[in-house]
Amino acid sequence: MNKVHFDKHRCKGCGMCVLFCPQKILRMSAGLNDQGFPYPELTDPDRCTACGMCFRMCPDCAIQVDKDGVKIKDKKETTDVTK
């Protein structure tokens, strides 16, 4: 299970997480979210150390990091655009 979860519809595709990931295991998606932005994807989840750099640098608080990789799968994704 992934230690890092991206709320892809909250993402604006700035790429800050990709820039600061020390393991270089993030890339921007080919697809777009409901705002029309690309969003980050993990290329190699096993190498993620849950260091939290992506969480710290994300301007949109779209990232959740959990070292144990628990309960993240239940996280509801943002769908309401305006509020």
Add this chain to the structure above:
Amino acid sequence: MPTLKRTNVLTEVRTHYCPGCGHGIAHRLVAEVIEELGIREKTIAVAPVGCAVLMYDYFNCDMTECPHGRPPAMATGIKRTQPDKIVFTYQGDGDLAAIGTAETIHAANRGENITVIFINNAIYGMTGGQMAPTTLTGMRSTTSQDGRGEHGEGPPLKVCELLSTLDGVCYLERTAVSTPKDVNATKRAIKKAFQNQIDGRGFSLVEVLSMCPTDWKLSTAQSVDFVNNEMKEAFPLGVYKDKG
């Protein structure tokens, strides 16, 4: 390590900020500090005019909206009538250092017991990239197309250095949000600024150097480099005053 997740002091509303803007990081840090200090129920925030004009939608605490440049004056009134509340203002460089210079300096000089978060991105963001008081020498904007300083604009205004001469000021620090290390330092500075207010020590201001990729016309990576290489040189980071 505990789970790193979005704090409840921020609402679920998606911000209107441009991709790569430093405001989102600064919002998160302020919200996390409010949560950690357990002061959400008694915090009153004063929103500015500028890019952060809609921040009342993003925070789960009491918010007010203020005329351009006047947050320190409004915060003074709120704090004096309700001294048990925690009052902070969140202002950009056009708001705090241009139209609100008088309010800022006099609130600081009076030693009002408020916290000011000052976001310095060296440009007017919301109105489309005009020259701000903090625009760097030689930097191009829509109103300084040959670079600042070529036509008598003068050098950038250094707010921390300016306010450090005033006796009423308790705490001044300049930080940045361009690297994870700087983000952590910014959070420590913001926490200290709020703690000073809780302890009744007086006026605290944290200046945060922030990215504006849209109006600088740079990519995210280039704007991070711009803050790290050029802004930090013109605006040295550090503690400028600490009476604590």
